[in-house]
Amino acid sequence: MLVRELNRGKCKTYLIACEKSRVALLVDPIREKVDRYLAFLSYHTLKLEAVIDTHTHADHRTAGFELKDLAGAKVIMHRRAPAPHVDIHVEDGEMIPVGDVQLQVIYTPGHTPDSISLYAGDRVYTGDTLLIRGTGRCDFAGGDPGEQFDSVTQKLFVLPDETLVFPAHDYRGNTQSTIGEEKRFNPRISGRTRGEYVDLMNNLGLPLPDKIQEVLQPNQSALDDDRLRFPSLAELNQVRQLTPNRVQALLGTFPLPVLLDVREPEEYTGELGHIPGSILIPLQDLPSRAGELEGYKDRQIIAICRAGVRSTTAAAILTGLGFEQVSNLKGGMLDWNDHNLPVDM
Numbered sequence: 224m225l226v227r228e229l230n231r232g233k234c235k236t237y238l239i240a241c242e243k244s245r246v247a248l249l250v251d252p253i254r255e256k257v258d259r260y261l262a263f264l265s266y267h268t269l270k271l272e273a274v275i276d277t278h279t280h281a282d283h284r285t286a287g288f289e290l291k292d293l294a295g296a297k298v299i300m301h302r303r304a305p306a307p308h309v310d311i312h313v314e315d316g317e318m319i320p321v322g323d324v325q326l327q328v329i330y331t332p333g334h335t336p337d338s339i340s341l342y343a344g345d346r347v348y349t350g351d352t353l354l355i356r357g358t359g360r361c362d363f364a365g366g367d368p369g370e371q372f373d374s375v376t377q378k379l380f381v382l383p384d385e386t387l388v389f390p391a392h393d394y395r396g397n398t399q400s401t402i403g404e405e406k407r408f409n410p411r412i413s414g415r416t417r418g419e420y421v422d423l424m425n426n427l428g429l430p431l432p433d434k435i436q437e438v439l440q441p442n443q444s445a446l447d448d449d450r451l452r453f454p455s456l457a458e459l460n461q462v463r464q465l466t467p468n469r470v471q472a473l474l475g476t477f478p479l480p481v482l483l484d485v486r487e488p489e490e491y492t493g494e495l496g497h498i499p500g501s502i503l504i505p506l507q508d509l510p511s512r513a514g515e516l517e518g519y520k521d522r523q524i525i526a527i528c529r530a531g532v533r534s535t536t537a538a539a540i541l542t543g544l545g546f547e548q549v550s551n552l553k554g555g556m557l558d559w560n561d562h563n564l565p566v567d568m
């Protein structure tokens with residue numbers, strides 16, 4: 224197994240390759256470094272089979288979709304990842320092969336709902352779930368400190384103490400740690416109860432990320448053009464969120480709400496199906512096609528997508544265009560399906 228960290232910065236990208244079969248995989252590649260990754264792969268005669276994002280990043284644009292385009296790599300993310308164009312969705316316990324090397328997916332939500340760690344026997348890539356002497360913040364983008372505490376203590380700290388820890392970020396120049404060291408010395412977790420950890424994380428007082436429009440929403444939607452002006456965090460936070468059961472109840476009322484699905488056409492007819500009667504306008508086309516909804520300005524509109532993230536963006540855009548009663552299906556078609564509510568395929 225050949226393993227290299229390729230960025231040499233605060234943001235870590237790991238190349239994991241099987242030397243025998245010459246196939247490689249990149250964990251958390253960043254878009255500005257695509258040329259460097261391709262040069263490295265070429266110099267070492269490695270074929271890039273896949274890119275794994277351990278979660279939807281808020282601090283850098285992912286290189287996943289670019290490497291899919293340029294090198295034919297498959298994009299792998301957890302089932303809860305909100306973006307379209309993910310080739311393989313994985314869940315807890317699944318194995319990802321890289322030639323002779325096997326990576327086991329450990330679902331570790333908390334930093335985001337789609338956070339995974341990757342376990343390869345002697346080492347674990349922990350994304351932003353467990354950092355060296357720290358943990359990733361969980362105060363936006365669907366983060367949940369209680370879930371994060373459970374992920375760290377019940378999913379990662381049960382690995383053997385000597386397991387090497389490789390996080391997605393380090394701000395102090397560290398490169399690796401071990402599970403045993405983090406159990407003893409991680410100042411956020413060590414000696415704290417779940418309740419104390421939640422209190423601590425809810426009161427970190429960190430400034431909100433300034434790249435939410437340039438980084439987070441483009442990563443969440445796999446969009447890379449200027450047709451869309453992404454809403455601000457304040458605008459997103461104002462969107463009314465409706466649970467699947469609440470939406471189902473509204474479908475028995477008059478006038479019927481307008482169900483607006485903003486996914487890509489292949490998702491609308493894909494494995495999650497769509498809600499009967501919903502109309503499809505992909506998010507990227509929404510600004511140019513909002514005129515089609517003009518007749519519904521006084522009706523309740525419910526935006527829908529895969530995980531409820533792109534549709535929150537859509538709802539905020541429509542609100543900005545003067546639509547007065549726009550809400551969002553919380554958890555999107557993932558939660559709708561998990562509640563066994565009716566779908567058309």
Ligand SMILES: [Fe+2]
Pocket residue numbers: 278279280281282334351359
């Ligand atoms: Fe992150």
